[in-house]
Amino acid sequence: MAQSQAWGDKRFEVMMGRLLRFGVIFAAAWVLAGGIHYLTQSGAAKPDYKAFHGEPGGLRYPREIIREAIRLDARGLIQLGLLLLIATPVARVAFSVIGFALEKDWMYVGITLIVLALLVYSLSSS
Amino acid sequence: MSTFEFTILIAIGSLVAGMIGALTGLGGGVVIVPLLTLAFGVDIRYAIGASLVSVIATSSGAAAAYLKEGFSNMRVGMFLEIATTIGAITGAYLAASTPTSAIAIIFGVVLLYSAYSANKPPKDLLTDEPPDRYATLLKFDGSYPADGGEKSYRVRHVPAGFGLMYVAGVLSGLLGIGSGAVKVLAMDQAMRIPFKVSTTTSNFMIGVTAAASAGIYLHRGYIDPGIAMPVMLGVLAGALIGARILPGAKVRTLRLVFSVVIAALAFQMIFKGVKGSF
Numbered sequence: 001m002a003q004s005q006a007w008g009d010k011r012f013e014v015m016m017g018r019l020l021r022f023g024v025i026f027a028a029a030w031v032l033a034g035g036i037h038y039l040t041q042s043g044a045a046k047p048d049y050k051a052f053h054g055e056p057g058g059l060r061y062p063r064e065i066i067r068e069a070i071r072l073d074a075r076g077l078i079q080l081g082l083l084l085l086i087a088t089p090v091a092r093v094a095f096s097v098i099g100f101a102l103e104k105d106w107m108y109v110g111i112t113l114i115v116l117a118l119l120v121y122s123l124s125s126s
Numbered sequence: 127m128s129t130f131e132f133t134i135l136i137a138i139g140s141l142v143a144g145m146i147g148a149l150t151g152l153g154g155g156v157v158i159v160p161l162l163t164l165a166f167g168v169d170i171r172y173a174i175g176a177s178l179v180s181v182i183a184t185s186s187g188a189a190a191a192y193l194k195e196g197f198s199n200m201r202v203g204m205f206l207e208i209a210t211t212i213g214a215i216t217g218a219y220l221a222a223s224t225p226t227s228a229i230a231i232i233f234g235v236v237l238l239y240s241a242y243s244a245n246k247p248p249k250d251l252l253t254d255e256p257p258d259r260y261a262t263l264l265k266f267d268g269s270y271p272a273d274g275g276e277k278s279y280r281v282r283h284v285p286a287g288f289g290l291m292y293v294a295g296v297l298s299g300l301l302g303i304g305s306g307a308v309k310v311l312a313m314d315q316a317m318r319i320p321f322k323v324s325t326t327t328s329n330f331m332i333g334v335t336a337a338a339s340a341g342i343y344l345h346r347g348y349i350d351p352g353i354a355m356p357v358m359l360g361v362l363a364g365a366l367i368g369a370r371i372l373p374g375a376k377v378r379t380l381r382l383v384f385s386v387v388i389a390a391l392a393f394q395m396i397f398k399g400v401k402g403s404f
Contacts, residue, residue, distance in 0.1 A: 012200070024186045028362055035133070035355040043130035047352070052169040054347030061345065078351035082179050085358065086340045088186045089333035096204060107264075112204055115334065118211040122218070123341035 012099040019095055023088035027081050034077030041074050090119050129352070136166065137356035144184055144364025147306070148329070149371070150381050154361040155181040155303040155336075156240055159233060160391035163404070168353060170226050170404050174302030175348035178340050180361035181304040185333030187365045198326040199268050202281065202319065206291045206312070210305075210335040213295020218339035221300050222346065230399030233301050237392035240307040244385035260284035261317075270323050279320050287317040291331075299339035304332035 058064045059079045068076025093116045100108040127135075139161050140154065147154030155177045162173035221229065257280055261267060266281035290312035294305035306328050313324035343349055398404055 016200075020186045024183060024362065028183070028359060031355055031358060034351070035359070038352065038355070039130055039133060042352075043128060043133075045129050047127065047129045047132040049166075049168040049172050049350070049353060052171045055350060056347075059349075059351065060347050075351040078355045079349070082349060082351065082354055082358065083344070085179060085182055085186070086337050086344070089182060089337040092186070093204075093207075093334060096200070105265075108201060108204060111208065115204060115207045115211055118208070118215065119334070119338055122211075122215050122338045 012103070016092060016095060016099065020088060020092055023091060024085065027085040027088065030084060031078055031081035034074055034081055037072075038074035038078060086123070090116070090123070093119060132166070133352070133356045136162070136353065137360040139165070140180065140357045140360025141364040144180070144361035145368040146364075146380065146384055147184055147361070148365040148368025149377060150244060150384050154184045154364065156237065156306065157388060157391065158357060158361070159302060160237070160395055162353065162357070163230075164391065164394055164398075170230060171348050172350045172353050174221070174229075175343050175350060176354040176357040178302040178336050178343055179349060179354045180357045181298075181302070181336040182333045182340065183358045183362040184365040185304065185329055185336065187362045187369070197270050197322050198330045199266065199319070199323055200330070201264060202266050202313070202317075203327045203330045205264055206288060207331055207334050209288045209291035210295035210298065210309075210331055211338040213292040214299035214335045214338035215342070217296040217299020217301075218342035220296070224300065226404045227399045227402050229301065230395050230404040234392040234396035234399060236297055236301060236303070236307070237388045237395060241385040241389035241392060243307045243311060244381040244388070255280070255282065258282050258284060268323070270320060272322070277320070279323065280318070282318040283316045287312045290316060295335055295338070298335045302339075302343070304336060306332060
């Protein structure tokens with residue numbers, strides 16, 4: 001019993017690891033592409049981060065970020081990649097619900113759903 | 127300095143931070159904020175936003191390598207994430223009403239604690255006590271690969287670990303760090319989980335904790351693509367290298383060196399915070 005559970009855990013973890021790796025590599029490649037675009041456009045400018053201005057509205061909310069990215073705005077493209085990165089751990093938790101359900105571990109399905117609800121709350125609140 | 131040079135320098139600094147962060151289990155975020163604020167003069171709010179993003183990259187990037195090794199304990203991680211995510215949301219809300227100089231001072235204190243905890247030899251406090259009631263109920267006890275065999279362990283003091291994890295979450299949300307030091311404290315010292323397992327499980331949890339506050343930071347305009355981009359890419363590359371060399375690494379020596387660096391950074395953060403220059 002303990003043996004088979006450990007084995008199931010392991011396989012599940014490896015799958016989870018692959019999912020995460022894919023998400024992170026995809027987000028990183030996206031950010032890198034946006035970054036190259038950004039540096040070719042504004043690489044020679046002077047950076048100004050000494051004072052805090054806050055990002056413009058277009059870089060604060062998912063719908064606006066996607067709109068900026070579609071316009072091929074360099075900062076919008078990077079921000080979309082960062083948004084994808086933030087979504088990776090959320091996806092991992094969502095997939096963990098399925099993983100625990102496949103193991104018929106309902107207690108952990110419940111625990112994982114609580115974590116997922118907390119994540120969705122924080123990402124959707126403003 | 128042009129934006130190009132600024133970006134490249136930040137990327138290199140972040141790469142080193144990410145590598146050490148993954149190796150020590152303390153996360154790259156703990157040095158990203160001092161690096162950006164003290165060395166590059168970046169406003170602490172932008173620094174915290176970029177750090178938070180890098181923390182997610184460190185966690186998810188290194189996790190892929192860790193999970194293959196089978197060191198982490200998914201159940202312990204998921205259960206404790208309830209505490210860390212509630213804490214992270216609390217911390218992110220607190221960040222809006224806390225003056226930046228106060229954040230700098232709290233940051234310095236947390237850095238000092240990290241330096242102190244890094245100085246202690248990572249001795250496993252394995253226990254022969256009878257199984258813990260909560261640990262049994264939550265199916266926490268497990269095993270991990272060690273010296274040509276599986277080594278089993280028992281988990282203790284679940285409520286204390288849960289409480290400490292809430293604190294770790296608050297600090298993560300307030301300071302934009304992974305709070306690896308407090309997470310390892312909760313798991314090593316309170317819950318008596320072996321060092322290799324607690325390090326990797328803490329890594330597993332850090333990304334989820336950071337994501338819980340990242341949304342709130344994004345809405346508030348703290349996450350700047352120009353800074354977050356080199357930080358995230360640098361830390362991620364560093365974390366991948368760090369995770370690759372973890373199984374054979376002399377973690378004790380590295381922790382010692384790292385602790386000296388972060389203690390020095392801590393005093394600077396506190397000093398500048400008290401002077402009000404943040």
